[in-house]
Amino acid sequence: MDEQREMKVKNPWHRPVIILIIVLIAIGIVVMVATAIIQNKPLHQKYKYGIVLDAGSSHTSVFIYEWPAEKENNTGMVRQKHACDVKGKGISSYSGNPAGAGSSLTDCMAEAQKIIPVHRHQETPVYLGATAGMRLLRMEDSSLSDQVLDAVERSLQTYPFDYQGARIITGQEEGAFGWITVNYLSDNFRKASGTIGALDLGGASTQITFVSKENSENPENSMDFRLYGNPYHLYTHSFLCYGKDQVLKLALAKKLQSLEMQEDVLKDACFHHGYKANKTLSSVFNTPCVSEKLADSPKSFIHWGTGDGVECQNAVRKVFNHSCCQYSTCSFNGVYQPPVEGHFGAFSAFYFVMNFLNLTNDDLETAKAKLINYCSTPWEEIKSSYPSVKEKYLAEYCFSGTYILTLLEDGYNFTSTTFKNIEFIKKIADSDAGWTLGYMLNLTNMIPAEAPDTPPLPHGGFVSLMLVLSLLIFSLVIVGYKCFRRPVVYSSAPKDIV
Numbered sequence: 001m002d003e004q005r006e007m008k009v010k011n012p013w014h015r016p017v018i019i020l021i022i023v024l025i026a027i028g029i030v031v032m033v034a035t036a037i038i039q040n041k042p043l044h045q046k047y048k049y050g051i052v053l054d055a056g057s058s059h060t061s062v063f064i065y066e067w068p069a070e071k072e073n074n075t076g077m078v079r080q081k082h083a084c085d086v087k088g089k090g091i092s093s094y095s096g097n098p099a100g101a102g103s104s105l106t107d108c109m110a111e112a113q114k115i116i117p118v119h120r121h122q123e124t125p126v127y128l129g130a131t132a133g134m135r136l137l138r139m140e141d142s143s144l145s146d147q148v149l150d151a152v153e154r155s156l157q158t159y160p161f162d163y164q165g166a167r168i169i170t171g172q173e174e175g176a177f178g179w180i181t182v183n184y185l186s187d188n189f190r191k192a193s194g195t196i197g198a199l200d201l202g203g204a205s206t207q208i209t210f211v212s213k214e215n216s217e218n219p220e221n222s223m224d225f226r227l228y229g230n231p232y233h234l235y236t237h238s239f240l241c242y243g244k245d246q247v248l249k250l251a252l253a254k255k256l257q258s259l260e261m262q263e264d265v266l267k268d269a270c271f272h273h274g275y276k277a278n279k280t281l282s283s284v285f286n287t288p289c290v291s292e293k294l295a296d297s298p299k300s301f302i303h304w305g306t307g308d309g310v311e312c313q314n315a316v317r318k319v320f321n322h323s324c325c326q327y328s329t330c331s332f333n334g335v336y337q338p339p340v341e342g343h344f345g346a347f348s349a350f351y352f353v354m355n356f357l358n359l360t361n362d363d364l365e366t367a368k369a370k371l372i373n374y375c376s377t378p379w380e381e382i383k384s385s386y387p388s389v390k391e392k393y394l395a396e397y398c399f400s401g402t403y404i405l406t407l408l409e410d411g412y413n414f415t416s417t418t419f420k421n422i423e424f425i426k427k428i429a430d431s432d433a434g435w436t437l438g439y440m441l442n443l444t445n446m447i448p449a450e451a452p453d454t455p456p457l458p459h460g461g462f463v464s465l466m467l468v469l470s471l472l473i474f475s476l477v478i479v480g481y482k483c484f485r486r487p488v489v490y491s492s493a494p495k496d497i498v
């Protein structure tokens, strides 16, 4: 019978071996990817903590920072976890009762004990930095400022944290650490994309800090840093007495000095029409910022608002002395300042005041016009429009707004064009802008001079790459198998020969 017989001439064990190889490759890939994922998956985050007390002239704030324990040297990792405002005034107001300065901290420090996990307490550093209020107290009486610092030190040592010291920081530190804070939070050091300047306005001093191309004409205004492998040449200056509370005293004192001796009514264009308050002379002259004391004058005066924004501007300009400058350019009071460069973040009272006045998004001309209008609003109307705002704050916003615009324009020499480069900010990435974060980063060596070695790929990228490559290999093996497997050979057998 002629019968075509189909016959495979393949090696009988060929197919199972290839299948076994493919299965082994697949298992190998799965194991490889699984290992990569497990090996590289972020560990359950363990956090470390640090506490910084900002003992400002008007009040004290306690800041708690946290960062992933295993990523101490990665920039951008430290964040503000909590902020607590200490009740009452700043520590310098306790010069008559130093112990009170210590006990004022108890509520906020108790909060810190609750927020930070107990097993981290012992290793959590605590720093207190005091600013312009304490600088002024030290100028008046250094033994009093020492007593206040001793009292806060004794208080802070009673907590289970790692107490690292309480000191009055310098104006340069205040400016530079504020600059570090805003640029750290904006991730500008890692991106190396250029930095922003920092403008800080407190109750008793104000700081301006920015990177300048100019060679500094005064070493006191210059600071050099190397951060993450990049050098930064900073211009910084802190004006003691030019915080908004002290400058108000300065402006009032100038007016009081020009009053006729017998008068006891002080007409003030920076306060609203209808505002009237009895004030003592000592409430104005109780600071080293106001040098000439008034003799032969009534012990109190009536502070009488006339609400004239333009006149207020003229009065505020008088607190800046432009008559002497021994450098190529100055801000005011003979202080060297190169022209402002780049973008700026303006925080603390710059923000509080401009935000209250709703001027944070305006250009300079609009802001001035709106402010003049605000200053001319009668006091009764202001009070009824903002019933929940403390009267003391409310009464001063016309003055403070005028001071801020004058300081920026006449003091620091911002123009209508460069004013647009100022952003009024309170927080960046949920952390307050201020000097405290930069201070802690510096003291805990968390900003290295050189860029730390980091893996070329982030974890997510690494895992994805592994996955894609594995799938590619797998597909290639399948395709290879299909294309190159030995063809099935059919052969026609010769008819049976009988």
Ligand SMILES: Nc1ccn([C@@H]2O[C@H](COP(=O)(O)OP(=O)(O)OP(=O)(O)O)[C@@H](O)[C@H]2O)c(=O)n1
Pocket (backbone or CB within 6 Å): 055, 056, 057, 058, 059, 090, 131, 132, 133, 201, 202, 203, 204, 205, 206, 243, 244, 245, 348, 349, 352, 353, 393
């Ligand atoms: N919501 C707020 C909070 C504060 N202030 C005022 O803003 C000023 C500055 O506050 P702050 O930046 O906290 O100053 P300090 O740090 O206390 O002062 P310094 O930095 O000069 O030591 C103070 O006059 C305060 O009364 C305000 O107008 N509105």
Ligand SMILES: [Ca+2]
Pocket (backbone or CB within 6 Å): 056, 057, 131, 201, 202, 203, 348
């Ligand atoms: Ca401050």
